Amino acid sequence: MNEPWKDLLSIGAKNIKTSPIREMVKLIRQPGMISFAGGMPDPAIFPVDQFYECAEILREKGTDVLQYGATDGYAPLKEFLAGWTGTRMGRKVLTDEILITSGSIQVVDLLNLALIDREDYIIIEEPTFMGTTANMLNQGANFLSISCDENGMEVDKLPGIIEKARSEGKKIKYIYTIPNFQNPLGCTMTLERRKKLIEVAHRYDLVILEDDPYGYVRFDGEHEPTLFSLDERGIVLYAGSFSKILAPGTRVGWCTGPAALIKLMQGFKQGVDVSTSVVSQALVSEYCRKGYLESFLPKIIGHYRRKRDAMEEGFRKYLPLEKVKYVTPQGGFFYWIETPDISTKALFDRAIKKKVVFVPGDAFYPGGGPDRNFRVCYTFASSEDIDEGIRRLAEAMAELL
Ligand SMILES: Cc1ncc(COP(=O)(O)O)c(C=O)c1O
Known part of the structure; x- marks a missing residue:
């Protein structure tokens, strides 16, 4: 098909950057997929x-x-x-x-x-x-x-x-x-x-x-x-x-x-x-x-604190703790995990086959970054899925170590 508009694009359009997370949406929606990818609130507590x-x-x-x-x-x-x-x-x-x-x-x-x-x-x-x-x-x-x-x-x-x-x-x-x-x-x-x-x-x-x-x-x-x-x-x-x-x-x-x-x-x-x-x-x-809003805030904070704790419990239960590093966040939505011995892109490919998804750290560096970190969001998945998702992630890691 003739697409004459392509010659007319602005410099901005020729270099456009879109968020890799938005592009992951199809993956996230696959049946059975546990998502730690998007920084999304838990829909179960929407008022x-x-x-x-x-x-x-x-x-x-x-x-x-x-x-x-x-x-x-x-x-x-x-x-x-x-x-x-x-x-x-x-x-x-x-x-x-x-x-x-x-x-x-x-x-x-x-x-x-x-x-x-x-x-x-x-x-x-x-x-x-x-x-x-x-x-x-x-x-x-x-x-x-x-x-x-x-x-x-x-x-x-x-x-x-x-x-x-x-x-x-x-x-x-x-x-x-x-x-x-x-x-x-x-x-x-x-x-x-x-x-x-x-x-x-x-x-x-x-x-x-x-x-x-x-x-x-x-x-x-x-x-x-x-x-x-x-x-x-x-x-x-x-x-x-x-x-x-x-x-x-x-x-x-x-x-x-x-x-x-x-x-x-x-x-x-x-x-x-x-x-x-x-x-x-x-x-x-x-x-x-x-x-x-005033009454919802303490509810959100308690709810997400429990989810953060569930995720960290999952780390302790399943991950090879001598091979990963993280700092417990005092709030917010995310853990940042460092895996000095594992390529997070390779881990990502294995993890999606096991139906768990996260964001490789490279996505957060506009000019490209190291392949040794990834972000997991704990607010979106249910507590049971958090446990199961970390178990799957640990399985994927074990295959690469
Ligand atoms: C650091 C940061 N800034 C801004 C936004 C955008 O938020 P909003 O939904 O208010 O546009 C986000 C969303 O995830 C974020 O993490």
């Missing part, structure tokens, strides 16, 4: 009845809710977020400092539209979430990467990286971090490093994108202060999401940041999708207003 009850808002305010909505977001939801996020933001934020987005992934898109010209640089943790780096790549960004250990980004290395890049004429725009229960590593940045990161960003005049979809899902220990709350100069943009604490199908996220930057991003959003679905925002807003 379906309460959400259905919130749909009453369509009868009460249908004429508003079914109309085009304000680009910055549904006002009652913004009001709720301004108050509810106050503790973590260090103060009650102004509604002008909040933009409701279509998932928190859109925050990255809009920030890139506001800051990134082709060939600009973004500093990323490596490994990191490929959904956001795919967006950055698609908008023409380049990366400088910084390693992490179990205390999060190795912030001490930042000044050296920045100065070297600047001496080579590279233009750095912002630092992207997932400070809590990092995806895929599961690690959390210490307070000391948070303070240092803010100090470095101030010193070199850089913006920080603080991506925090997992921050509220903490099982053990105390919350660390957000980077937003530690910043006195307005250089942090905080991204939050209802995907992991309510349901990703709502596609409601938000960001909080300096009012002028929020306004600029709002200008871009107008041309992207006019507004986040007002129907969806109204349902989420009702859910929050009725106090359901």
